[in-house]
Amino acid sequence: MTAAELWKRYKKHLCKVTPLGFTLDISRMDFPDGFLKSMEPAMQDAFAAMDQLEAGAIANPDEGRMVGHYWLRNADLAPKPELQKAIRDTVEDVKAFATAIHKKDIIPPNAAKFTDVLSIGIGGSALGPQLVSDALGVKRDKMKMHFIDNTDTDGIHRTLEGLGSKLKSTLVLVISKSGGTPEPRNGMIEAEAYFKAKGHVFSKHAVAITGDGSKLDEHAKSNGWLKRFPMWDWVGGRTSVMATVGLVPMALQGIDIQKFLDGAAKMDGATREPTTKKNPAALLALMWHHATNGKGDKDMVVLPYKDRLLLFSRYLQQLVMESLGKEHDLNGNVVEQGIAVYGNKGSTDQHAYVQQLRDGVDNFFVTFVVGLQDTARPLKPEDAVEVDPGVTAGDYLNGFWQGTRTALYDKGRGSVTITVKKVDVQTLGALIALYERAVGFYATLVNINAYHQPGVEAGKKAAAAVLDVQHAAVSKLTDTPQTADDLANAIGNPDAAEPIHHIMEHLAANKRVKKSGSKYSAL
């Protein structure tokens, strides 16, 4: 297309959400003229399915659950008065708790106030808080965030040691719906031991965010933790950033949670629009469908031209891939769906892998995110620097985005561009809400359940089986050196020779069994 045709196409398809200063540009995707019309019946089905979901249908049939994350920012939508009340009361409770911490109404035993927050959680209980903290954090935050998001001994200890003299003034959030997920449980046990070893009473630092009556809930209650916040079974982990999981750390950091919810609510309003061309989430889902042939044929590269959105792609990896990466469709057919997501930020990534995007294997489409204001708050005059006469660093950033968009288009690589006025708390809420809705629409377009994660359970079971083998094999260690095969036979499971090999190599490296050649014995 000529420049004039592209400019016309840009204006024709531009989707605006005026209250949010938001636009979605799909002009650089190569969908043909009839595409939107051909998809319209399917899109209307997706709108209808979403209406039912929002009204409280069992939208997650495998787990027999409602899917209520949209209610979190508009409690009126929730299908029962008690849910509405729980949502409203909890938001107020989060605000009140954060205020009590900030005002020193709640203080640690060995310090004048809480200064830092250590969040222990994994998956949806980590990625949202990490995104929010990194995207919105500033030097003057009320509290500084730290994260344990794995069961890596070294990583856990590096984080704990990194707290240094702030340990005594650190508030610990343990986030786990069931309380049984090993990673946060192990992190909690390590943190408890560390606080104790340093002479601090863990329970006087600890807050539980968990399902009512879970193991963690019972543990927190019986140990007299500072506070317990609920996690509801109608909010999935990957959409929990607007529930207590995200709101508690956010409020503690000093971020206005109401503006976050309001940003999402405004985007929800725009993405309930039943006219496809006016609905940015519908258009986004349709672009994914077009780019990937509705089968994940291409990867989604997410390139925000803004440092604060560095973790957005990592957040979307979970939201998109865990929602859409499914073996079966809703009719039980094997479909192996999904869309792979990766990316960091522009223009930085232009100096990393955009070489391949421009010249190499043509297996992706790009989503640019552009923030028009160079800073969310105006710079002080003395900080507003020209790097060339009349040109700012931000002009270069804008130029690099435009240059890359054009360079990719010229090579037949498609892109969509999301433009926001500024990257602030309202915008972040809106962007998350946009993708939550787009994922829901897309799932209907390809007829899958976006709200379960059966493959995660399989991985957990496989890991538990490995630990069972470890227990059994370790019990058979003696002073006589034995091979992995010997130990596998000794436990009556010859098929376990290779897992036992890996287990013993791990134990030997940590000086918990003796190794000589390829044989192992008790210490």
Add this chain to the structure above:
Amino acid sequence: MTAAELWKRYKKHLCKVTPLGFTLDISRMDFPDGFLKSMEPAMQDAFAAMDQLEAGAIANPDEGRMVGHYWLRNADLAPKPELQKAIRDTVEDVKAFATAIHKKDIIPPNAAKFTDVLSIGIGGSALGPQLVSDALGVKRDKMKMHFIDNTDTDGIHRTLEGLGSKLKSTLVLVISKSGGTPEPRNGMIEAEAYFKAKGHVFSKHAVAITGDGSKLDEHAKSNGWLKRFPMWDWVGGRTSVMATVGLVPMALQGIDIQKFLDGAAKMDGATREPTTKKNPAALLALMWHHATNGKGDKDMVVLPYKDRLLLFSRYLQQLVMESLGKEHDLNGNVVEQGIAVYGNKGSTDQHAYVQQLRDGVDNFFVTFVVGLQDTARPLKPEDAVEVDPGVTAGDYLNGFWQGTRTALYDKGRGSVTITVKKVDVQTLGALIALYERAVGFYATLVNINAYHQPGVEAGKKAAAAVLDVQHAAVSKLTDTPQTADDLANAIGNPDAAEPIHHIMEHLAANKRVKKSGSKYSAL
């Protein structure tokens, strides 16, 4: 295959590098029996090409350059005595400079010593230092690292403001081979202005790492900066972590750069092995070839089960994608090569996107990285915690890796596993060297130049064109509101209407032009 067959296959193909406590397991890739044999002639060609490269051939023909990153850890290899001397002298110079900073022989004007390092660079001048800093950093580091790696006004100011009271004791590294790359240049200009505004003399904090005689070199010389370190044209940006680019920040942080170089040198020794089955870089390249049909048909998912290697995949995105993502082969044919790389860490990612890897679209292979020792240095006894009787957090991590490897294999998803004794400075050097060599081998297998990046230049030119349009259009702004089309006509370039629209929207959001409807005027 049965468990017994898999265990046999594991032992048959396991590739060990004993001096490094390193193994590569390719048993879970589904290459058939004859594959390695069928690739052997091509692999021998790759060995021969690598020998020539190491001997100083013009291995980057498009740019007429030698490719010398292997010499950096074994100066004897460099083809000229003056190069050998330059390499050795520079390593000593880096060590001496870091020592002088640590011993307070060099101090800032307004503080007793330098405590922090701000590194300004992008691409290869950022990703290596960021990986090293994150992978090896500990609380007791001699200096704390900070990075500016973009031309994002907000990101730059957040980093500068984040230095707080440490600004006066911050040493600034400006890293840019040409000195003309806009991102580090803009970062430098912003930092200079910020230091000045806070009453500090930038030159007394500043160190240049740049090509001899570059714009940056001249600027540093004429302004009396503390120090200038060389960047050589025979070291590409994405392989510069073992040149001054990586060594200077590393030494300042207090990390033993000699051990880093030694780790790489040991891996180089192992990957010069001409017997394919004993050469881990050759096997890795062959697995990439098998998995992707030598055409990038599948993505490379990198999953280290160790928090410290979180940024390894981001480092590899540049090393692999910028090296292999090429339009033309060495004969000028259009081939559109490359392999997409993404990943974060396990077991964390199991709670994010491993759902899709296991159940969803089958478009990837996985590289696991396992560290056998739970911590690089032994934990204090009081910190060694059992999370269940006889079970540590690290046992769970090992179990999750094994469980995921098995769960993926059971669904026909291939993986390779790299196992290292521990994640320390020597290992990190070795891992980087392994991938450098594998990338070089793979490039020969698919007949491309791994050492240039023509697409990056195209992006820069496109961006420069946008800034030219900005200058022209801004000069035509008057008190009379004009549309983007009006301005495009005014500058005699009607095709620039859309770029001008985006430029004006950006300027208007930053209150640098007046906007009314879709018309723009001067302030």
